[in-house]
Amino acid sequence: MADDKKLTTRKADFSAWYNEVVLRAELADYSPVRGCMVIRPDGYGIWERMQRALDDMFKETGHRNAYFPLFIPQSFLSKEAEHVEGFAPETAVVTHGGGKLLEEPLVVRPTSETIIYAMFAKWVQSYRDLPLLINQWANVVRWEMRTRLFLRTLEFLWQEGHTAHATHDEAEDEARRMLGVYRDFMEGYMAMPVVTGQKTSSERFAGALRTFSCEAMMQDNKALQAGTSHNLGQNFAKAFELKFQTEGGDEAFAWNTSWGVSTRLVGGLVMTHGDDKGLRIPPLLAPTEIVIVPIWRTDDDKARVLEAAHRLKASLAEWERREPNRLRVHLDARDNMKPGAKYYEWELRGVPLRLELGPRDLDSNQCVLVRRDTGTKETVSLDTVGEDAEVLLEKIQDEMLIAARDRREANxxxxxxxxxxxxxxxxxxxxxxxxxxxxxxxxxxxxxxxxxxxxxxxxxxxxxxxxxxxxxxxxxxxxxxxxxxxxxx
RNA sequence: CGGGGCGUAGCGUAGCCUGGUAUCGCGCCUGCUUUGGGAGCAGGAGGUCACCGGUUCAAAUCCGGUCGCCCCGACCA
Structure with missing residues (x-):
């Protein structure tokens, strides 16, 4: 009985451990369609927080969001030789619509370079139209042979940035800048250290001049390609007639970049921080940062503890923290579970901070804060718990990155x-x-x-x-x- | 696409060799007692045994086929 409550350990079988954590922490579930997954609210909540942070960073660097179609004419994909060679084998293709055979098959986008640069060609005439800095949040489909939850599925969610510039150097700077944005996000939000650098030609994106990548080490010492940024040179501009008039009046092809990160990052988060108790979510990405577990013995205690817990939740949620956004607090008031069982469940789900509140605490106007990352407990006054929790969450965020970097360097x-x-x-x-x-x-x-x-x-x-x-x-x-x-x- | 494993209640499973009332645990519902690290007792609900066909008085079980999923390889964010 105890056995099926315990996770497979990372040491015993890292791959089995990963699957169990994703399923039991309710991040995702298998779908009726082979190779596709359902992202459940707890997993999607992490992705939403990732999106929000990244989107703000993209906006700060001058990019604007747009949306391009899911379907791409098959002929578009073929216009760039290396690109079609790289992606054609793994495309899903729509041949029928409304019961009729289509004149030209439509590829379900595996990535959107072709359709986006076809549109850029319409929009760009002059050097004054450059740079053009666009991002889209979308789903893409790649018909992979073997799939794994979050790490490789037939359909996944991502963002893809696409830009056009007047010169090679501007494009190179852009590709580099966005790699830096990714790195800042991965380290600052995910607490996942990465090594940045350039891909060799054999690992380069199909159609790119140069590919840059952020590589993170998972706990089985394997590398996860967490985000890539490409200098596409003029390859796509030439294929799609993306030309502009220079200041001097000449005609020139634009220089493009593209860059993307996907829901794969959620898998990276699990494999970077998870332990044998389950998930550990860095506070900045945790949909719930603090879970309050009330404890009682008698009905009288139950009434006053729950009442105090509700008040505490409200006051924490109102706490004016230094960083924007309020503390994200959940009160676990279920009365059919003992506190111990709740502790195990919230540890599995990876909530960074647990707040225990019982009759003894109430009598002395205090509560207990327990860190998910280290398991350490501290008793704090109810008068200062908002500030104490905020400080602790920042500390957890910082120390998770340090611990992950130490582990990487040690390996x-x-x-x-x-x-x-x-x-x-x-x-x-x-x-x-x-x-x-x-x-x-x-x-x-x-x-x-x-x-x-x-x-x-x-x-x-x-x-x-x-x-x-x-x-x-x-x-x-x-x-x-x-x-x-x-x-x- | 090659190799391996598996489809039985929401989940995990026994039964299959040797055909004969569908096993157990978790979860769920009701009640009482519980609640500071995975609660106990009592009662209860829940099943086209993946699908199609065959053999048989009788199929979860035997035979043939199909489908699906997971794991390991070649491809990939």
Whole structure:
């Protein structure tokens, strides 16, 4: 009986643990359609908070939201050679409408570059129309072979930013800027540290000049590509006649960028912070930050504790915290469950702070605050609980990021590494390995075949090792770039 | 698409080999006692045994087929 209440541990089976947490914390459920998922209110609540934060950041950097159609004429996809090659195999295609065969099949968007740049071409005539900075929140469909809740489903929710610029350098700056926005969000809100850098040509987005990525380490030491930003060069502009007149009167193709993050981030959150008790949600993304669990013994106690708990909830919800928005508080007044059972449930659901309130507390005008991340308890006065809770939530947010970064660094390897040792590491517990690379696709490919590890990114300077790499991990020839190797989702 | 596993109540399962009234736990409903780390007792509701066909007096069980899901690989955010 105790057994089916316990989660599979991360150590015993990380993949099973992940599925159980997602299902039992009610983030999502399997749907009647293969490979598709239903995002339940607790999961969607996290996504909504992610959306809100990201959307504000996009607006601050000058972008505006728009919406483009779900259906894309099949011919559009074919206009950019690499793009069609990359995405055609995984598209869903509508061939019939209203019972009739369509003249041209419609692809359900796997991503919207083609239809968006076709529209940009209509809207841009002059350099004065640039830059054009657009974002859309949408669903997309990719017919994947194998799916996993949040990490890879046939349909998923995301945002895709699409911009057009007058010069290569402006586009490059934009792609870089948005990668930075992603990083700020992932670290600041998700408490999920990332390594940023550039993808090698084999991992580059289909149709892009350069792809930049944020890579996060999950608790099984595998990498999760959490967000990408692409400098598309003029590839799509040329395919869709996205031209403008320059200041000097010449005609030129625009330079594009695109960048996106998806509901996959929710999966990343689970695998970054979850523990063997369940989910741990960083306060800034938690739909509920504080759960009040009232405790009573007698009917008299029950009445006065519940009354006090309602008042406490109201006063916490009114608390004028320094950051915008009020404390998000839930009172668990269910009377058919004992407090202990409630504790387990809210721990599973990942609410960052639990507030216990019982007769003894009331008698001394106090309550108990329990942190979900560390399990530590502290007793605080009811007169100051709003401020105490606010301070504690900020602390939890900060310390979750520190803990996640410490874990990543503890599982990262730097410096000279032999090929044999590298293989052992990848066969064993896995790691982020910073190692030299000769720059050849052959070595990259061989390493992937032999170890399943891939180059996640050629890391940006701040992540690179203090000593430059001398030799390629595989072939021993002089290294041309430091690479971050890991197995990936 | 290859390999493996599985479809029995809301969830998890036993039964299948050897055909004969559908098993248990959790959850749910009612009542009483409980409530500071997963409550107890009593009573109760809930099932086209994935689907189609066959064999048989009789099929969850045997035979044939179909569908679906999960896990592991090749593809990918």
């Amino acid at each position: 990262s390897l730097r410096g000279e590494i032999s090929w044999e040792r590298f293989k052992d590491v990848m066969e064993g517990d896995g790691a982020f390995v910073y190692a030299g690379w000769c720059g050849s696709e052959e070595c990259e490919q061989q390493i992937k075949e032999e170890t399943k590890a891939t180059i996640r990114v050629l890391p940006d300077e701040e992540f690179r090792s203090s000593e430059p790499m001398q030799r390629c991990l595989k072939c021993g020839k002089p290294s041309t770039a430091e690479a971050l190797w890991a197995k990936a989702y």
